[in-house]
């Protein structure tokens with residue numbers, strides 16, 4: 001049976017895409033595509049070691065790209081108001097993530113550091129990490145991922161300000177192409193009270209451990 005999936009526009013809000021509906025290939029079709037790729041690289045998909053590889057590959061893709069089936073707004077819906085009036089910065093440092101760049105579908109791996117000034121209650125700490133993961137588990141550029149995380153937190157939580165820094169190594173730069181290993185790509189965004197306040201930005205950087 002054909003499955004129709006709705007493309008989540010929040011995966012590319014910056015580019016202003018409209019919602020489209022398209023037919024999702026069946027698992028069988030996806031496995032056949034992997035078989036074709038194995039043949040294309042020059043191996044034999046019928047040899048013993050590769051016989052179950054298309055099925056494993058598709059199963060792994062389901063996990064690696066699970067972000068398409070998740071709603072990033074969901075984890076942020078519940079806030080806790082009883083924090084004795086705590087209004088200072090809440091910061092999560094070193095949130096590890098695995099993603100894949102949309103140009104080569106090769107992994108980029110790194111850490112996100114995120115801070116916000118609560119306006120009306122705080123959100124469960126794990127929920128911010130969930131939002132990061134949902135976007136990481138989709139195809140995109142690091143810049144897009146940074147913008148998407150900021151946008152969903154801003155819209156859902158309406159904090160007084162958000163700071164986000166993502167640092168990652170892109171395998172498309174290290175294992176192929178220009179072949180530069182160990183290069184960190186760093187993206188940052190500051191909103192609200194962070195935006196024009198260098199002292200707040202400095203404090204964020206200090207807490208994150210950037211000199």
Ligand SMILES: Nc1nc2c(ncn2[C@@H]2O[C@H](COP(=O)(O)OP(=O)(O)OP(=O)(O)O)[C@@H](O)[C@H]2O)c(=O)[nH]1
Pocket residue numbers: 101102103140141142143170172173176177178
């Ligand atoms: N800005 C940005 N660029 C990215 C990201 N991931 C990969 N890239 C870059 O995307 C570019 C794609 O360049 P193209 O010239 O279209 O493709 P290519 O011939 O494979 O390029 P090379 O990687 O230089 O071999 C490369 O410079 C990559 O390093 C990302 O998250 N953000």
Ligand SMILES: [Zn+2]
Pocket residue numbers: 101102103104105106170172173
């Ligand atoms: Zn790439």
